[in-house]
Amino acid sequence: MDYQAPKWIMLANDTYKKILNRKAVSLTKRDKRRGGSYQVKEAMNAIHLAFQNCQGSDPYDGMPLESQLLEIEDRAIQRITEIACKRQFRRMPTVAHITAEPVAQFEIVSRQTYDAKEGYSSEEFIDYCRAVVANSKKSKR
Numbered sequence: 498m499d500y501q502a503p504k505w506i507m508l509a510n511d512t513y514k515k516i517l518n519r520k521a522v523s524l525t526k527r528d529k530r531r532g533g534s535y536q537v538k539e540a541m542n543a544i545h546l547a548f549q550n551c552q553g554s555d556p557y558d559g560m561p562l563e564s565q566l567l568e569i570e571d572r573a574i575q576r577i578t579e580i581a582c583k584r585q586f587r588r589m590p591t592v593a594h595i596t597a598e599p600v601a602q603f604e605i606v607s608r609q610t611y612d613a614k615e616g617y618s619s620e621e622f623i624d625y626c627r628a629v630v631a632n633s634k635k636s637k638r
Contacts, residue, residue, distance in 0.1 A: 498541075498542055498545065500513060500514045500517055500541070500545055501513075502548075503548055503549050503551070503552070503553075505551070505552060505553030505562075505564060506548065506553075506564040506567065506590075507564055507565060508564065508565075508567060508568065512568065513567075516567050516568070517541050517544055517545055517548075518537070518541060520540075520544055520592050521537045521538075521540035521541040521544055522537055522540075524540050524544075524592065524603075525537045525540050527599075528599035528600075529599075531599040532599055533598075533599030533600065533601075535600060535601040539601045540601050540603075542601075543601040543602060543603050544592055544603050546603075547592065547603040547604050547605045548590075548605055550604075550605075551590070551604070551605035555588075555605075555606050555607040555609075555610050556604060556605075556606065557606060557610050557629050557632065558607070558609075558610065558625065558628040558629050558632050559628070559631075559632035559635065559636075560588065560607065560628065561588065562588055562589070562590040562605070562607055563588040563589060563590075564590060566586055566588070566589035566590070567589070567590055569586070569589070586608050587607060587608050587609035588607050588608070588609065589607065589608040590605050590606075590607065591605070591606055591607065591608050591610075591611045592604075592605060593605070593606045593610075593611055609625060
């Protein structure tokens with residue numbers, strides 16, 4: 498499969514392919530521990546398809562994703578404990594499972610959606626929920 502970065506991702510194709518591979522390896526390892534049986538190549542294909550389908554916005558809140566943040570490794574972000582620092586990465590595109598089962602079906606969401614309400618104040622989370630509701634109403638029309 499030819500892994501060309503979608504237009505909304507402003508990275509070189511080589512960089513994009515390395516990111517795909519890194520995420521695929523990580524997800525495959527984690528999911529194998531949870532009973533998953535897919536291979537890294539399947540994960541790369543599914544993640545690539547998710548990036549293609551995403552078109553640069555979070556499917557839940559409709560807000561744009563910041564593709565330049567993809568070059569920062571997830572491990573570096575997970576080490577950040579200060580909420581103020583984590584806010585810088587809230588629009589980072591992140592790979593999420595579509596279902597709870599450990600299968601190679603993914604969607605691209607913001608780090609904010611991925612983390613949901615973890616680490617946010619009540620007011621921040623309520624603001625986020627309002628954005629999700631507004632996007633939901635807009636897409637039902």
